[in-house]
Amino acid sequence: MFRKDVLDESPFVIAEVGQNHQGDLDIAREYIRIYAFEGADAIKFQTRNNRYLFSEDAYAAGYDSENAFAETYGAHREKLELKPEWLPILKADCEKHGVKFMSTPFDEPSLEILQQIDVDLLKVASFDLGNLPFLNRIAKLGKPVVMSIGGGKIEQIRSSVEVVLKHHDQFAILHCVSEYPCEYNRLGLDNIEVLIKEFPDCIIGSSDHFNGTLSGPIAYMKGARVFEKHVTLNRAWKGTDHSFALEPDGFRKFVRDIKRVRAMMPQKPADEIGNERVFKKLGKSIIAYSDIRVGEELTLDKLSGRIFNTHYIPVRESNKVLGKTVKRDIAKGEPIQYSDFG
Template identity: 35%
Template sequence: MRSLDISGRPICDTSEAYVIAEIGHNHGGSVARAEALFQAAAAAGASAVKLQKRDNRSLFTQAMYNEPYTGAHSYGATYGEHREALEFDRPQYLHLQQVARALGIDFFATAFDLPSVDFLAELGVPAIKIASADLTNTPLLNHAAKTGLALVLSTGGGSMDEVRRACDEILPLNPRLALLQCTAAYPAVPEDLNLRIITTYREAFPDVVVGFSGHDLGPELSWIAYALGARVIEKHFTLDHGAKGSDHHFSLDPDQMTALTDGLRRTQAALGSAEKETGAREAAAIRKMGKKLVAARDLPGGHVLTAEDLVCKSPGDGIKPYRLGELVGSRLTRPLAADDDLRTEDLVSPSDVTAA
């Protein structure tokens, strides 16, 4: 059975959803705001909070690092300054790690480069996220897999061949993988989500936990993803949709995150069992509205039953109507009044009647 363990929490087909509140850079470079986001995510029922870790000098070309970046969401005059303003250092990560631990919520991050993988592994996080943009970055996938940590891999913008190549790179080194269907659009509209790919992944990778990283607005479509078999659900998280930053507008706020986690639990409960049988809550209604076979009129003992001797009436607490055909030809061992129940002990079977 497919299964993944993160911080001692089993994630499998029969488990509840593991919900990641993706904070990303919605903290705006403020540790205090990150703490507030952690607290709100924990209160909303999320399983984990996640940041993004970059070693900016090694990640970007010098030209990209130094290019002007002066839009409405900028935190610096150049793209490099912008990214540095949003980056937390080791002491800050250690502090936030303690905050998460006190809240009883997992804490990890997306690693965008090899130094960031090493940084997170040395920090002792329970998992590492790999972003969709690095689906084809096999050196990064290889390096992250060798940590032995649980890996959560988004697949936005990728082809099935690229997804297979990524899994072929990771799984021989590390089976602890969650593979997330994702659409790299911000926000993504329902028509972009292709949630059926969750089923495709489950069939193609029968030993891998499958999930959904949603950039859609609101929590509702994640419930469908769970019903299709996604057991890791990742959604961006904010305290203010109007705050400075490019991710806030499609992130869930605390009320929406609470609705997400509550709805996922209801979805799990509603899926229930794959075995079809009468449930305890159904019994009273089925008795009241169901039907049984009773005598259509007064019948003497020794009478051999015909179809006209029996009718279907409520309540449904006797012999089921589908047995009508097998009872025709049986002989009564006692007289019945109209509407009397038929009981198997009052009947001699047709074969015994014929033999006699």
């Protein structure tokens, strides 16, 4: 899937739900239905075992935020988690709607659960870039892996890539800036070309937290082929990731415009240039700007253009008639024809 000879020039677009499902199974299932329809290739969630992931102090820490779902951070996170028994339901929904089921494991117990349900794709969050023991456990499963590199130094990226590639080459590296949201002038999309040069055998992509759609087509032009974009059903919902995520229509346009880029690049066939419908209808033909006598030379001050129902010499071909000597008298306003100086 993520080998260059397989993906080729085709974009692969991931709708990142994250925890924007608000900890509600019905909402999570609605994300799958809607974003599969809007063009996603994979629907991605996040999987955590918060008791394992956080220390007791970090779990019990107070959380005072307008986006808090509970008074402590651990309880807040638990409100937003998908229950393990829901994951097979979501995977089945993805199969039903023709998209890949994808999730980010944030810890080893979560990775084990995703392995048990036979997740289609695994995502490595920027937080785990350089976490070589965990990356090794992820790659050993043999599932296609997508890794974001937000906040990563090149030596951290290199060592992470090396660990994954020891196991398999179903691997995509996503340029990412770990700012939420990320302003347009902080996207740094030139780094995609740097990654392509550094890792020529890997698929390179883009994961961005920009609240618009233009980043997708530009990233494609830079060489990205895998795209991850946060999605929401309502930007006004409570939560840290809703405000910069794309709603369904925005995501539809994001996918559409990425896929259009390839078709925008080839030049128009030469034999079609100048034969467009608008020129056939409204194209000007060369006329005499003033009376021209037999034997006179056609010069710039003797010619003009006019629209006729019948086409004569197009004005854009005036370079072909300048300097020619006419064989007949041509009245002012009369069209010039090649036979007049053949």
